[in-house]
Amino acid sequence: xxxxxDAVVVGGGLAGWIAGIRAAxxxxxxxxxxxxxxxxxxxxxxxxxxxxxxLRHLPKHPYTLFKAxxxxxxxxxxxxxxxxxxMKDTPQFAFTVxxxxxxxxxxxxxxxxxxxxxxxxxxxxxxxxxxxxxxxxVAANMAREFPGWQVNEKRxxxxxxxxxxxxxxxxxxxxxxxxxxxxxGQRALTxxxxxxxxxxxxxxxxxxxxVVVLPSLVREYFDSSRSKPYKNEFSLPILxxxxxxxxxxxxxxxxxxxxMFTDLGGELMMGARAAAxxxxxxxxxxxxxxxxxxxxxxxxxxxxxxxKFILATGGFLxxxxxxxxxxxxIREEVFDLPLFVPEKWSEPQFFAPQPFAQIGVETDALMxxxxxxxxxxxxxxxxxxxxxxxxxxxxxxxxxxxxxxxSGYAAAELI
Amino acid sequence: MRQIDTQVVVxxxxxxxxxxxxxxxxxxxxxxxxxxxDLAHGTSSRFHGLLHSGGRYVVKDGKAAQxxxxxxxxxxxxxxxxxxxxxxxxxxxxxxxxxxxxxxIKGCAQAGIPIKEVPLEAAFRLEPLLTxxxxxxxxxxxxxxxxxxxxxxxxxxxxxxxxxYQTYCKVQSLWLENRQVLGVYAKDLITGEMIQVHSKIxxxxxxxxxxxxxxxxxxxxxxxxxxxxxxxFNQRMFKRVINRLRKPGDGDIFVPHExxxxxxxxxxxxxxxxxHQVDEQDVTYLIGLGQNLVEEIEQYRIIRAFAGIRPLYESxxxxxxxxxxxxxxxxLIDHEQKDGVRGLxxxxxxxxxxxxxxxxxxxxxxxxxLEVPTECRTAEEPLQNELATAVWDKARQLxxxxxxxxxxxxxxxxxxxxxxxxxxxxxxxxxxxxxxMVTQAEVLHALQDPxxxxxxDLRRQTRLGMGTCQGAYCTYRxxxxxxxxxxxxxxxxxxxxILLGERWRGITPVLWGEQLRESELARALFLNVLGFxxxxxxx
Numbered sequence: 001x002x003x004x005x006d007a008v009v010v011g012g013g014l015a016g017w018i019a020g021i022r023a024a025x026x027x028x029x030x031x032x033x034x035x036x037x038x039x040x041x042x043x044x045x046x047x048x049x050x051x052x053x054x055l056r057h058l059p060k061h062p063y064t065l066f067k068a069x070x071x072x073x074x075x076x077x078x079x080x081x082x083x084x085x086x087m088k089d090t091p092q093f094a095f096t097v098x099x100x101x102x103x104x105x106x107x108x109x110x111x112x113x114x115x116x117x118x119x120x121x122x123x124x125x126x127x128x129x130x131x132x133x134x135x136x137x138v139a140a141n142m143a144r145e146f147p148g149w150q151v152n153e154k155r156x157x158x159x160x161x162x163x164x165x166x167x168x169x170x171x172x173x174x175x176x177x178x179x180x181x182x183x184x185g186q187r188a189l190t191x192x193x194x195x196x197x198x199x200x201x202x203x204x205x206x207x208x209x210x211v212v213v214l215p216s217l218v219r220e221y222f223d224s225s226r227s228k229p230y231k232n233e234f235s236l237p238i239l240x241x242x243x244x245x246x247x248x249x250x251x252x253x254x255x256x257x258x259x260m261f262t263d264l265g266g267e268l269m270m271g272a273r274a275a276a277x278x279x280x281x282x283x284x285x286x287x288x289x290x291x292x293x294x295x296x297x298x299x300x301x302x303x304x305x306x307x308k309f310i311l312a313t314g315g316f317l318x319x320x321x322x323x324x325x326x327x328x329x330i331r332e333e334v335f336d337l338p339l340f341v342p343e344k345w346s347e348p349q350f351f352a353p354q355p356f357a358q359i360g361v362e363t364d365a366l367m368x369x370x371x372x373x374x375x376x377x378x379x380x381x382x383x384x385x386x387x388x389x390x391x392x393x394x395x396x397x398x399x400x401x402x403x404x405x406x407s408g409y410a411a412a413e414l415i
Numbered sequence: 416m417r418q419i420d421t422q423v424v425v426x427x428x429x430x431x432x433x434x435x436x437x438x439x440x441x442x443x444x445x446x447x448x449x450x451x452x453d454l455a456h457g458t459s460s461r462f463h464g465l466l467h468s469g470g471r472y473v474v475k476d477g478k479a480a481q482x483x484x485x486x487x488x489x490x491x492x493x494x495x496x497x498x499x500x501x502x503x504x505x506x507x508x509x510x511x512x513x514x515x516x517x518x519x520i521k522g523c524a525q526a527g528i529p530i531k532e533v534p535l536e537a538a539f540r541l542e543p544l545l546t547x548x549x550x551x552x553x554x555x556x557x558x559x560x561x562x563x564x565x566x567x568x569x570x571x572x573x574x575x576x577x578x579x580y581q582t583y584c585k586v587q588s589l590w591l592e593n594r595q596v597l598g599v600y601a602k603d604l605i606t607g608e609m610i611q612v613h614s615k616i617x618x619x620x621x622x623x624x625x626x627x628x629x630x631x632x633x634x635x636x637x638x639x640x641x642x643x644x645x646x647x648f649n650q651r652m653f654k655r656v657i658n659r660l661r662k663p664g665d666g667d668i669f670v671p672h673e674x675x676x677x678x679x680x681x682x683x684x685x686x687x688x689x690x691h692q693v694d695e696q697d698v699t700y701l702i703g704l705g706q707n708l709v710e711e712i713e714q715y716r717i718i719r720a721f722a723g724i725r726p727l728y729e730s731x732x733x734x735x736x737x738x739x740x741x742x743x744x745x746x747l748i749d750h751e752q753k754d755g756v757r758g759l760x761x762x763x764x765x766x767x768x769x770x771x772x773x774x775x776x777x778x779x780x781x782x783x784x785l786e787v788p789t790e791c792r793t794a795e796e797p798l799q800n801e802l803a804t805a806v807w808d809k810a811r812q813l814x815x816x817x818x819x820x821x822x823x824x825x826x827x828x829x830x831x832x833x834x835x836x837x838x839x840x841x842x843x844x845x846x847x848x849x850x851x852m853v854t855q856a857e858v859l860h861a862l863q864d865p866x867x868x869x870x871x872d873l874r875r876q877t878r879l880g881m882g883t884c885q886g887a888y889c890t891y892r893x894x895x896x897x898x899x900x901x902x903x904x905x906x907x908x909x910x911x912x913i914l915l916g917e918r919w920r921g922i923t924p925v926l927w928g929e930q931l932r933e934s935e936l937a938r939a940l941f942l943n944v945l946g947f948x949x950x951x952x953x954x
Contacts, residue, residue: 097945326695350915350937
């Protein structure tokens with residue numbers, strides 16, 4: 001393989017895909033190398049940005065690497081590739097799978113909750129045997145969160161699954177999501193909703209304020225336009241809940257990103273593991289230039305030459321950082337980059353911000369890895385994105401999507 | 416103040432206390448057991464789950480070894496559903512002491528422990544992870560025992576014969592008059608109510624807390640609280656129990672349980688009876704020792720670390736007063752002889768393997784005092800009746816053989832109603848806990864038990880949260896059942912926090928590798944996907 005790429009993106013999680021797609025969109029010759037699917041399998045469907053202004057004041061938080069404008073550009077980019085995603089100046093909220101309310105920033109239009117001050121009626125449409133979904137709890141939580149609203153449940157069955165549920169087998173939300181994408185599923189939903197509307201009319205009640213609540217992913221805003229023939233409008237407004245794991249949003253979003261990337265001419269190498277790198281120092285400088293990345297694919301080493309390399313292998317959850325027994329070794333796996341490792345490792349309370357979450361690579365403003373001792377850039381043409389960056393906690397700071405999208409997008413702009 | 420009248424009060428709901436309750440009940444002696452927490456929250460749930468053959472003690476403590484082998488045989492007979500007859504190996508390494516080996520072989524013969532040498536080639540084939548440094552391997556009748564199951568089986572049997580118990584009921588003081596025990600004063604920790612229990616005899620079986628109980632009336636019971644730390648590995652690394660054939664020391668026992676392996680232990684004297692925290696040094700120390708038996712041990716995922724307190728008895732004439740030197744024997748202290756007070760007895764020391772024998776000795780003593788001539792039947796009468804095959808067949812039909820068998824072992828005679836519930840409503844057969852294969856119907860059944868006050872109590876009854884997810888998924892799946900039982904969203908969230916906090920204490924000392932990833936996943940699940948509020952960290 002003697003081709004020369006403009007960029008090789010290592011890692012197929014959110015940050016990697018965003019970098020790859022944006023680079024391809026800019027007509028760059030880009031290759032994305034990935035071992036697995038990253039952590040998208042538990043994407044709630046919402047991009048969290050967190051309190052950007054506050055986080056930008058935290059020393060070393062990844063947001064401090066970017067201009068405010070770059071953060072906005074990343075958001076616009078998501079909206080461009082997923083037009084159903086909306087963001088407002090005021091906070092938006094969505095239902096969790098438990099029917100509690102959680103804040104979110106960039107989310108599908110169909111997930112955004114109505115005003116809590118208003119009055120109306122939610123009807124939860126409960127698909128038979130849906131795994132890890134508890135209608136009673138959901139209804140009680142919704143009623144508590146929306147005091148002015150009535151909450152009702154309506155059970156529904158889908159013909160193809162009835163034998164399965166009669167045996168006591170539950171159905172995952174991934175399976176239901178694929179049913180909703182079929183003609184049969186769409187028909188069943190349409191019928192159910194039409195019937196609901198009819199019942200209201202017959203009972204002499206207005207359905208004006210009626211909102212049908214459905215567990216995650218019924219609408220098809222991740223439209224990869226290859227397998228999807230149907231686009232239905234329903235006779236009542238639909239509100240979707242965010243996803244639980246394994247996430248239908250994650251599954252279809254990953255597929256969508258993949259198609260978008262290859263449609264734009266990006267090249268993809270899956271199931272490949274980065275094995276080694278070759279680079280050399282610039283004359284008169286300690287900063288090195290990476291010339292090629294060696295990956296193992298189907299048992300063979302491939303030498304990938306590129307002008308730029310984007311490191312998007314995730315943190316310790318995604319597998320980009322390996323933490324050995326008793327933390328005797330903590331390693332970034334591809335470039336063996338030095339890592340920031342907090343002195344205190346964990347907090348005694350499970351739900352507290354955990355120091356270990358801050359582990360990662362420290363970079364300059366161009367996301368190039370720094371030597372923590374002398375502060376110099378180690379690799380001139382390597383950019384670190386997403387969870388691999390140091391000094392943040394996606395869960396307690398609620399900014400996982402924000403950092404990944406912003407850094408992925410900004411890296412693509414550097415190619 | 417509530418008043419209760421009985422013949423015997425047993426203080427302590429561990430294996431010994433519950434064993435005593437059963438023995439008393441079988442002999443028709445009315446008794447009430449009082450436990451400050453949930454049953455088995457102390458040492459009885461904090462050990463390696465090894466049913467000793469006695470092999471470990473033959474050189475140092477022939478009497479303990481003999482007791483072990485006798486009880487080992489009895490328990491295999493009366494409680495087969497709590498025991499897996501894995502057998503055990505004693506592995507002698509190149510570097511180990513040849514004199515000890517000779518003494519050990521002789522000791523086993525004297526104690527009546529059957530041993531059989533396993534040819535090395537066969538040993539490496541049967542247990543591939545075993546170190547190639549092994550030079551001789553001997554098989555002994557070790558087995559693994561589920562301490563929770565054993566305790567609940569004893570309790571259910573005791574209840575059938577009229578035995579009573581109350582959990583979350585803490586003894587405040589002993590009731591003494593004219594050098595005679597008249598009962599105890601206790602506090603119901605759930606309602607806050609004070610209880611006066613009138614009895615002829617009080618049995619102090621409080622394990623690591625026995626000295627506290629005795630000192631309430633100024634009596635001295637010398638307990639050495641010896642902390643042993645253990646690690647839980649994510650795999651079943653061995654088919655059998657693996658012991659190192661040397662002078663008993665730290666880190667030389669691997670015990671397989673279902674899909675995990677428990678490895679330990681350490682030995683440190685501590686001050687507090689509930690000092691259960693393991694620190695990272697203990698873990699690295701243990702792993703270093705474990706390498707002697709499994710070279711690749713660092714590659715295996717550790718799910719959690721935990722510790723238990725051995726309540727070792729220091730008799731006055733013992734010469735060696737530190738940890739492993741103290742006898743693993745038990746002692747019955749008659750406070751009439753020791754302190755001149757009638758009706759009070761303390762049972763101290765011992766091991767889980769000998770719990771039944773300890774209970775028998777205590778009950779013999781009590782029966783003597785009460786002049787009840789009935790004989791002990793606990794060595795013969797099985798802990799559970801033959802299960803109805805009809806129920807079992809139906810359970811297998813509904814849940815599949817693996818899940819059905821596990822449930823039948825846990826629920827025993829009470830499985831009938833759970834199986835019925837699943838038959839009526841098949842979706843109740845969904846698993847709340849996939850590791851331990853606990854169904855919704857079984858959780859609902861457990862929640863009906865008035866002794867279950869929290870998710871953590873439920874964990875001990877159903878093993879929910881004890882598997883590889885450490886509560887991340889099963890806690891979530893138990894939500895509707897918890898809400899129903901405890902009422903209200905806030906309480907449910909609180910129960911989540913307590914359980915996950917308790918699990919976290921065992922995870923933090925082993926927070927690396929795959930377990931770190933798993934924990935990060937749990938954090939993402941609760942803090943992000945389910946939108947729980949983050950706590951402030953307390954400095």
